[in-house]
Amino acid sequence: xxxxxxxxxxSCVTFFLSLALTMLIQVSSSTxxxxxxPQMVQLVGVADMTDEQKLLNIYREYGPAKTRHERxxxxxxxxxxxxxxxxxxxxxxxxxxxxxESWPGDVVFEYxxxxxxxxxxTAVVTGRMWEHYPKGGQNSIGFVDVCVxxxxxxxxxxxxxxx
Numbered sequence: 001x002x003x004x005x006x007x008x009x010x011s012c013v014t015f016f017l018s019l020a021l022t023m024l025i026q027v028s029s030s031t032x033x034x035x036x037x038p039q040m041v042q043l044v045g046v047a048d049m050t051d052e053q054k055l056l057n058i059y060r061e062y063g064p065a066k067t068r069h070e071r072x073x074x075x076x077x078x079x080x081x082x083x084x085x086x087x088x089x090x091x092x093x094x095x096x097x098x099x100x101e102s103w104p105g106d107v108v109f110e111y112x113x114x115x116x117x118x119x120x121x122t123a124v125v126t127g128r129m130w131e132h133y134p135k136g137g138q139n140s141i142g143f144v145d146v147c148v149x150x151x152x153x154x155x156x157x158x159x160x161x162x163x
Contacts, residue, residue, distance in 0.1 A: 052116050052156050055123055055147060059111045063129075066109040069101050079148065079155040108132040121149040126155065129161075 058077050067074035074097050082093035091099065111129040124146055131139040142162035145153050 012028070014153055017113070028126070051118055051154070053151070055116055055125060056113060058154060059113050059125065059127065063109040063111045065105070069105065071097055071101070075114060079157045082156060083158045085158060106134040123147040123154065135160070
């Protein structure tokens, strides 16, 4: 009986030592995580490609315009009644633009669109915003936008960040 317990004890010790050694090797040889690549756009619903393309073009320009703090771009693509729904407060378009203008100019913004759902003159756009900092760090925030088509084209009515 003692031999059985001795063999069992030696087996357990060997197992846990090999497990610890494997974890140590994996940690020491791991490479830094690679940032996610932009995803393919998932187009949901029935609509003209021209509407989807127009919305994609807005978001293709959105990151560079935000990086350069281009007030005119946001006045053009965001509705006069635009609302940014933050955790602790809501902001109008003007408040949001003034807030953006106060940010440092060395942060680079990029937008990845995950899906566009068009329902008549309304669209729901989901995606992820990336903030790239000058010293190499980055941050990512998901978002849901509601857009409306009017006589002047597609305009963003509201943005809700998803933290």
